[in-house]
Amino acid sequence: MKEKLLEIKDEYLSFFTPAGEVKALNGVSFSMEEGEVLGIVGESGSGKSVTAYSLMGLTAYPGKLVSGTIRFNGHQVETMTEKEFRKMRGNEVSIIFQDPMTSLNPVYTIGNQIREVILLHTDKTKKEAQERAKELLELVGINEPEKRLKQYPHELSGGMRQRVMIAIALACEPKLLIADEPTTALDVTIQAQILELMQELREKLGMSIIMITHDLGVVASMCEKIAVMYAGHIIEYGTADEIFYSPKHEYTKGLIRSIPKLDTEEDERLVPIEGQPVDLLNPPKGCPFAPRCASCMKICLDQMPPKTELSDTHYSHCWLLQKDQFEEGGRGL
Amino acid sequence: MNKQDILMEIQHLQQYFPAGGYGKNKRVVKAVDDVSFAIRRGETLGLVGESGCGKTTVGRTMLRLYEPTDGRIIYDGKIIFDSGKHPLQNPDGTPQRDGNGNVILGTKSAVDMLPYRRRMQIVFQDPYASLDPRMTIGDIVGEPIDIHKLANSKEERRDRILSLLERVGLNSEHANRYPHEFSGGQRQRVGIARALAVDPEFIVCDEPVSALDVSIQAQVVNMFEDLQKELGLTYLFIAHDLSIVKHISDRIGVMYLGKLVELADSYELITKSAHPYTRSLISAIPIADPKTARASKRIPLQGDVPSPLNPPSGCRFRTRCPYATEQCAGECPEFKEISPGHWAACHNLEQVN
Numbered sequence: 101m102k103e104k105l106l107e108i109k110d111e112y113l114s115f116f117t118p119a120g121e122v123k124a125l126n127g128v129s130f131s132m133e134e135g136e137v138l139g140i141v142g143e144s145g146s147g148k149s150v151t152a153y154s155l156m157g158l159t160a161y162p163g164k165l166v167s168g169t170i171r172f173n174g175h176q177v178e179t180m181t182e183k184e185f186r187k188m189r190g191n192e193v194s195i196i197f198q199d200p201m202t203s204l205n206p207v208y209t210i211g212n213q214i215r216e217v218i219l220l221h222t223d224k225t226k227k228e229a230q231e232r233a234k235e236l237l238e239l240v241g242i243n244e245p246e247k248r249l250k251q252y253p254h255e256l257s258g259g260m261r262q263r264v265m266i267a268i269a270l271a272c273e274p275k276l277l278i279a280d281e282p283t284t285a286l287d288v289t290i291q292a293q294i295l296e297l298m299q300e301l302r303e304k305l306g307m308s309i310i311m312i313t314h315d316l317g318v319v320a321s322m323c324e325k326i327a328v329m330y331a332g333h334i335i336e337y338g339t340a341d342e343i344f345y346s347p348k349h350e351y352t353k354g355l356i357r358s359i360p361k362l363d364t365e366e367d368e369r370l371v372p373i374e375g376q377p378v379d380l381l382n383p384p385k386g387c388p389f390a391p392r393c394a395s396c397m398k399i400c401l402d403q404m405p406p407k408t409e410l411s412d413t414h415y416s417h418c419w420l421l422q423k424d425q426f427e428e429g430g431r432g433l
Numbered sequence: 434m435n436k437q438d439i440l441m442e443i444q445h446l447q448q449y450f451p452a453g454g455y456g457k458n459k460r461v462v463k464a465v466d467d468v469s470f471a472i473r474r475g476e477t478l479g480l481v482g483e484s485g486c487g488k489t490t491v492g493r494t495m496l497r498l499y500e501p502t503d504g505r506i507i508y509d510g511k512i513i514f515d516s517g518k519h520p521l522q523n524p525d526g527t528p529q530r531d532g533n534g535n536v537i538l539g540t541k542s543a544v545d546m547l548p549y550r551r552r553m554q555i556v557f558q559d560p561y562a563s564l565d566p567r568m569t570i571g572d573i574v575g576e577p578i579d580i581h582k583l584a585n586s587k588e589e590r591r592d593r594i595l596s597l598l599e600r601v602g603l604n605s606e607h608a609n610r611y612p613h614e615f616s617g618g619q620r621q622r623v624g625i626a627r628a629l630a631v632d633p634e635f636i637v638c639d640e641p642v643s644a645l646d647v648s649i650q651a652q653v654v655n656m657f658e659d660l661q662k663e664l665g666l667t668y669l670f671i672a673h674d675l676s677i678v679k680h681i682s683d684r685i686g687v688m689y690l691g692k693l694v695e696l697a698d699s700y701e702l703i704t705k706s707a708h709p710y711t712r713s714l715i716s717a718i719p720i721a722d723p724k725t726a727r728a729s730k731r732i733p734l735q736g737d738v739p740s741p742l743n744p745p746s747g748c749r750f751r752t753r754c755p756y757a758t759e760q761c762a763g764e765c766p767e768f769k770e771i772s773p774g775h776w777a778a779c780h781n782l783e784q785v786n
Binding site for chain 1: 483484616618619646647648649650651652654655658673675676677679680681700703704713714715716717718719720721722723724726727731733734737738
């Protein structure tokens with residue numbers, strides 16, 4: 101079997117705030133192979149960003165990994181020191197943030213910021229780094245790279261800044277690129293440009309991508325595998341086709357139902373998911389989605405449902421599926 | 434369109450914002466430039482476009498939250514703002530003429546808005562910034578009632594507030610809480626209750642669901658639809674998400690850099706869009722269906738939106754338009770009716786289609 105690029109097992113992560121322990125991740129497990137594109141979807145606060153940040157050692161105070169193991173590209177991430185992290189970040193794994201406005205340093209030129217990564221991680225001289233920076237800007241489709249390298253972030257538009265962010269992220273040809281809502285702050289036409297660029301680069305460089313987003317449309321066109329997160333749990337995982345055409349968890353079904361259709365003449369009424377998002381300070385005892393679930397049963401309020409394997413690539417956590425399997429099996433208690 | 438059906442109409446509306454400089458060097462942001470359209474009683478008109486295209490400014494200027502720099506606003510048959518520079522229009526849209534054939538210009542006027550504020554309201558985009566953090570929900574919803582003196586006694590005021598909260602799916606115990614205790618979706622409900630407090634007939638919904646999570650979006654969109662049915666409201670629904678706008682609107686207008694470029698029935702606009710900008714906008718929407726998404730072709734637009742400080746001459750879309758010709762640089766295309774109820778502004782419609 102091929103060596104897995106990333107393997108997260110039973111990750112529990114909490115933020116110890118003055119108001120109490122906020123359980124951001126509650127037993128997250130997944131793995132990725134080299135070259136794969138994984139989409140993580142979920143609402144705000146579902147833990148999608150926290151998962152990705154933790155594997156880069158970027159968990160913000162007062163967050164702490166409580167238990168679980170993370171293996172990435174031969175590293176045992178949960179035991180790594182800050183010094184080791186610094187070597188890995190930007191080199192083997194890098195990240196593009198949501199807001200290109202705030203993630204570039206306003207007082208340094210674009211060139212300065214791209215060269216910094218190259219000089220830090222390779223033995224290139226300043227001159228070589230300058231050449232490489234120019235190549236990178238060309239790679240992400242920026243015209244007149246020489247002129248741009250001398251400009252400051254405020255002189256560029258939003259789409260252009262996001263391209264610069266991508267150039268910085270790709271500077272050392274990482275094995276894994278984490279894109280944290282890379283297009284949420286951009287307009288649709290610019291979003292289309294950036295998504296196209298990411299797809300192109302992925303084919304060219306063969307890296308893996310973790311795409312974090314709340315937009316099901318974005319993952320549909322880009323990702324091979326999709327993980328749906330809710331309240332710190334991966335409640336369903338599968339290939340794009342499995343998630344979109346045969347969703348098994350009630351939350352996934354609800355998400356897909358609540359998107360308005362563009363190509364129908366008569367507008368049907370939207371089917372929303374009722375209720376409010378979970379309060380992570382006081383998560384419900386059983387399945388976190390149970391209070392909002394239309395087919396909630398007694399056991400759902402009491403116990404977290406176990407994993408139900410639906411195919412080699414598709415699994416979900418829901419008591420309804422357990423019930424189906426039980427009935428199919430025809431075993432008595 | 435019958436004039437009696439029209440609730441809100443804007444003609445040649447213009448909004449320029451000063452952007453520094455004196456005398457010759459004075460610069461203006463041309464946020465809205467010569468935009469005209471009408472909203473029928475009881476309908477939802479959607480307004481879409483990218484950030485900075487002026488859709489929010491149209492909504493706010495229409496309510497005279499910003500004083501227009503030029504144009505005319507007619508609400509329910511009465512002129513509430515007129516710059517006096519444009520001819521009055523006949524019901525069929527032609528300019529009115531006196532006995533000698535000269536056009537009659539409107540008289541410069543601006544009415545007192547207070548009585549109109551009761552009839553037109555707005556719901557803002559960001560439910561975090563548009564509620565005063567130091568006021569309770571009850572007081573936020575009660576403020577318009579106080580300003581317009583709609584309640585005669587404390588009990589009446591309280592009853593009104595509670596019935597408003599119930600109407601938007603909150604309950605009476607929420608009245609004494611503060612905004613920070615609520616989630617985004619709940620706050621947007623408070624914003625809607627505040628708008629409804631004066632029994633308006635027209636509401637500008639300025640990106641009311643953009644800040645909400647997908648599962649909550651559908652709840653709020655459904656509520657807008659229910660309220661419209663129950664109370665006979667008219668909406669101007671502003672958003673950048675075309676699929677939500679298509680869902681809720683009867684007609685959709687598309688804006689680009691301060692200009693209205695296309696206006697049509699929502700299904701027609703999606704399926705038979707005429708303007709090249711509308712087409713690429715529609716093709717850029719990510720489709721939540723892997724098979725269609727893989728098969729569909731985008732019509733990518735080159736570059737970015739130009740600055741509204743210094744918009745391109747002629748057609749403003751020409752710098753990114755694949756069909757642009759010399760004519761596009763010289764003249765601004767006329768906004769004309771290309772089929773009944775379908776308007777577009779483009780010189781090269783035949784080639785595009």
